[in-house]
Amino acid sequence: MDQIKQYGKVFFLLAVFWGFSLSISAKTQVEKLVCEYHTNPIGIDVKVPRLSWQIVTDQENLMQTAYEIRVAETPSDLNKKSKLIWSAGKVNSDQSVNVLYEGPELESMQRVYWQVRVWDNNNKATKWSEPAFWEMGILSPELWSASWITMKNEPQKEGSKPAHYYRSEFSSGKKVSSARIYATSLGIYELFINGEKVGDELFTPGWTSYNKRLQYQTYDVTDMIQQKNAIGAVVGDGWYRGNIGFSTQHNYYGEQIALLVQLKINYTDGTSETINTDKNWKVSDGPIRESDIYNGETYDANLEMNGWTSSGFNDGSWQNVTILDHSKDILIAPQGEPVKAIEELKPIKSLTTPKGEMVFDMGQNMVGWVRLKIKGKKGDAITLKFAEVLDKEGNFYTANLRSAKATDTYILKGDGEEIYEPKFTFHGFRFVQIEGVDKMPEMDQITGVVIYSDMAPTGTFSCSDPLINQLQHNIQWGQKGNFLDVPTDCPQRNERLGWTGDAQVFSPTAAFNFDVAPFYTKWLGDLAADQVENGVVPHVIPDVLNGGGGSTAWADAAIIVPWTTYLAYGDTRVLKVQYPSMKAWVEYMRTRAGEDYLWTGDTHYGDWLAFATTRSDYPGATTEKDLIATAYYSYSSGLLAEIAAIIGKNDEAKKYQKLSENIKKAFVQEFVTPAGRLVSHTQTAYCLALSFDLLREDLVPKAAKFLADDVKKMGHLTTGFVGTPLLCKTLSDNGYADLAFMLLNRKDYPSWLYPVTQGATTIWERWDGQKPDGTFQDVGMNSFNHYAYGAIGEWLYTYVSGLNIDTQSPGYKHFTLAPHPGGGLTNAQVQYKSLYGNIESGWEVEGNTLVYKVVIPANTSATVVLPGASLDNVTLNTQPLKATDKKAEQVEKGVSLTLGSGTYQFSYAL
Numbered sequence: 001m002d003q004i005k006q007y008g009k010v011f012f013l014l015a016v017f018w019g020f021s022l023s024i025s026a027k028t029q030v031e032k033l034v035c036e037y038h039t040n041p042i043g044i045d046v047k048v049p050r051l052s053w054q055i056v057t058d059q060e061n062l063m064q065t066a067y068e069i070r071v072a073e074t075p076s077d078l079n080k081k082s083k084l085i086w087s088a089g090k091v092n093s094d095q096s097v098n099v100l101y102e103g104p105e106l107e108s109m110q111r112v113y114w115q116v117r118v119w120d121n122n123n124k125a126t127k128w129s130e131p132a133f134w135e136m137g138i139l140s141p142e143l144w145s146a147s148w149i150t151m152k153n154e155p156q157k158e159g160s161k162p163a164h165y166y167r168s169e170f171s172s173g174k175k176v177s178s179a180r181i182y183a184t185s186l187g188i189y190e191l192f193i194n195g196e197k198v199g200d201e202l203f204t205p206g207w208t209s210y211n212k213r214l215q216y217q218t219y220d221v222t223d224m225i226q227q228k229n230a231i232g233a234v235v236g237d238g239w240y241r242g243n244i245g246f247s248t249q250h251n252y253y254g255e256q257i258a259l260l261v262q263l264k265i266n267y268t269d270g271t272s273e274t275i276n277t278d279k280n281w282k283v284s285d286g287p288i289r290e291s292d293i294y295n296g297e298t299y300d301a302n303l304e305m306n307g308w309t310s311s312g313f314n315d316g317s318w319q320n321v322t323i324l325d326h327s328k329d330i331l332i333a334p335q336g337e338p339v340k341a342i343e344e345l346k347p348i349k350s351l352t353t354p355k356g357e358m359v360f361d362m363g364q365n366m367v368g369w370v371r372l373k374i375k376g377k378k379g380d381a382i383t384l385k386f387a388e389v390l391d392k393e394g395n396f397y398t399a400n401l402r403s404a405k406a407t408d409t410y411i412l413k414g415d416g417e418e419i420y421e422p423k424f425t426f427h428g429f430r431f432v433q434i435e436g437v438d439k440m441p442e443m444d445q446i447t448g449v450v451i452y453s454d455m456a457p458t459g460t461f462s463c464s465d466p467l468i469n470q471l472q473h474n475i476q477w478g479q480k481g482n483f484l485d486v487p488t489d490c491p492q493r494n495e496r497l498g499w500t501g502d503a504q505v506f507s508p509t510a511a512f513n514f515d516v517a518p519f520y521t522k523w524l525g526d527l528a529a530d531q532v533e534n535g536v537v538p539h540v541i542p543d544v545l546n547g548g549g550g551s552t553a554w555a556d557a558a559i560i561v562p563w564t565t566y567l568a569y570g571d572t573r574v575l576k577v578q579y580p581s582m583k584a585w586v587e588y589m590r591t592r593a594g595e596d597y598l599w600t601g602d603t604h605y606g607d608w609l610a611f612a613t614t615r616s617d618y619p620g621a622t623t624e625k626d627l628i629a630t631a632y633y634s635y636s637s638g639l640l641a642e643i644a645a646i647i648g649k650n651d652e653a654k655k656y657q658k659l660s661e662n663i664k665k666a667f668v669q670e671f672v673t674p675a676g677r678l679v680s681h682t683q684t685a686y687c688l689a690l691s692f693d694l695l696r697e698d699l700v701p702k703a704a705k706f707l708a709d710d711v712k713k714m715g716h717l718t719t720g721f722v723g724t725p726l727l728c729k730t731l732s733d734n735g736y737a738d739l740a741f742m743l744l745n746r747k748d749y750p751s752w753l754y755p756v757t758q759g760a761t762t763i764w765e766r767w768d769g770q771k772p773d774g775t776f777q778d779v780g781m782n783s784f785n786h787y788a789y790g791a792i793g794e795w796l797y798t799y800v801s802g803l804n805i806d807t808q809s810p811g812y813k814h815f816t817l818a819p820h821p822g823g824g825l826t827n828a829q830v831q832y833k834s835l836y837g838n839i840e841s842g843w844e845v846e847g848n849t850l851v852y853k854v855v856i857p858a859n860t861s862a863t864v865v866l867p868g869a870s871l872d873n874v875t876l877n878t879q880p881l882k883a884t885d886k887k888a889e890q891v892e893k894g895v896s897l898t899l900g901s902g903t904y905q906f907s908y909a910l
Helices: 002-025 466-482 500-513 517-530 557-569 572-593 625-646 650-671 683-691 697-714 724-733 737-745 753-757 787-800
Strands: 028-035 042-044 050-057 064-072 084-087 111-120 132-136 164-171 176-186 188-193 217-220 228-236 258-267 272-276 282-284 288-292 296-300 339-345 349-352 358-374 381-387 407-411 418-420 427-435 446-453 459-463 803-805 814-817 827-834 837-846 849-856 861-867 889-891 894-899 902-909
Touching (some): 028 132, 042 217, 176 188, 228 288, 339 358, 407 418, 427 446, 459 500, 466 753, 466 787, 500 724, 500 787, 557 625, 625 683, 650 683, 683 697, 683 724, 697 724, 724 787, 787 803, 787 827, 894 902
Parallel strands (some): 042 132, 296 407
Antiparallel strands (some): 028 050, 176 258, 188 228, 288 296, 339 446, 349 358, 358 418, 358 427, 358 446, 459 827, 827 837, 837 849, 861 894, 889 894
């Protein structure tokens, strides 16, 4: 009996031990709560926000089967049923991304807290997540009690004018519960309270279609309020009235810069007060004498006004402000990511050029400015100039900047070591020239400040080839440098505009590298705002080219960028919001094409910067623009049909699908011979016909062979902005992956790796921006930071590493993992942070064996395709693959199986 009891204790302890172990190993929890793609956002104006979360677990095959959300005014109220603003109750659903808030409509400036719990496919509930919050902004124009203020007696001068300095003081004698500033400007601003900068955002309020949509920012300044307070702001020209566009065009949006600030203070006794910009504020100019995005900044430290952002400052010499009559109806909360200083770089060397120029090499073509530490005499001027490259003799080269001066000037006050960095300009550069010093400064006197929109990094690609890894580096740095509030084409010359064509072709790659859902949502709002009444989409967004637009492949960004956003994030709202804009563009194309469905005779950019050759046996790579226009007409109509079906417009879906089919028939009749040859016998033409599904089934292999034969004949690509993103994908999709890898691996001009061999650290605008002999392409258009050709990144992610979106289950709810070893690579891997969690797809060739590792996040599933494998030679996690367990099957391309969440490793002989 005692022995039985003893055994019973042992079994009990074992049961407790195993139970404890299981509870630890099977731990599942809800984390990373976001609202409208942001963590704990404040100042949003989306009245029905969307909520997302991730499920973290160490269980395999875990799926959410239900969720429950609750929302309350405070974190403690979440635990009190009677205090809840909204409870979803238990909702039987596997949706964990973009779940609609369905509670009572929230008020302006209201903060709410929320948390969620989920049930898994074993009917087990998680604990409640840690609380998160979101806070509404100002939802009605009538609630803006602040006035626009400006400077009446502004110094009159041509070009950039001195920045405005605004200030006011106020007292706050009670204990503060919360304090928020709502601020914006005509121009770009920085805000200060009691001597400290408010927030870490740059170039606020950002660049939008200013006369239609003007963003304001919300700042939590609760901890900054004292008994006696001073509030100040600096406002510079920025995009609003500074140089913008190709010419020396000032004042595009307006001639007067201005400030609007509203500070709401809530006290613990239940009272509140509002401090506004009004007629009692003061304004002056100051040390920023010029600030221009293209030309740079001039700063005179002798004009500094010490203490101007602190209380007690004597502003008796300052002017009274003037009230400006400007609309508040156009004010909106930001949807994108703010520009911030994200990284810092130190120079890798200093050098004196053959011309005697003192130059620092930052080692990386970057966007931002330098922080300078310097000593000197009062009144001495230190000049910093910026360039992307040195010329073939090793001298400082700025001809490709065109009229952009890209020059910062600092006038010393002669007070020991002085530190300078500009506020209201940015430069695209690798090299910095310094003038006004007697000798070369030390390396630690220069720091490169890298700025871009604060997008979360999501994707990385790497492989066994260091040149391809550098290419990936260049693609990502090109995106960082050009995603500065709008997707600019280049960051260095007198342009820096949101070209729609560049954004369109690069958008899939962009969505792999970074979380661009908020970024594109904001930019697409301006696209719709600036779209012409007849449906024409301007060439650049925001439009500063006075309505010029309507070019095929450029204007199609109106459809393709929302579609990309939908696929990458499962975002149906962006489709609904942008649908009128999309439809207007397709209808414009319909008016231009006429009853024969062929869009001919209009002016387009075509396959911009396509390769041209003087070879006598090859006529060049010029693709007929009518062919490109008609191809995009069909493609965008077909996408519009799919989008209409997704958002429930079924009649319009049928209408546009029929339109797309009719265009395809007309395309074949007009541009394709019975032998499958296109009238434009170019790589771009065949890529469009094949990738846009424009050909009858019997013509596909014929056209694919023509494409392959041309690539073999030339031995390199001949494509421009339109064809390049499609080239490798089209080849690999049609059985010519060997040629796609050949193009990827090519190191001579023209190729992706040629710039890498020339030392490039970003993507070039032209295939031969710098020629093998060290000379340069046309100075009128030769950017060394231009992301469009970086669209090859999509193929690296999707084909080489094998991560593919399932268009029927977007946002990586279900996806495909299908790696493709080749091109002499011995390994390749991608890591991607989806809205559900981390996805990994990495392969390595060991001898004649392929080892393939994948990670699938909770609440998702993936179809894995193992190329060239057979069911009888695959191991899964070191054990022979059992087809009955994993529903594996032999398919034409190898072995296919569908898996739930977990980490898996496959191995099989090639």
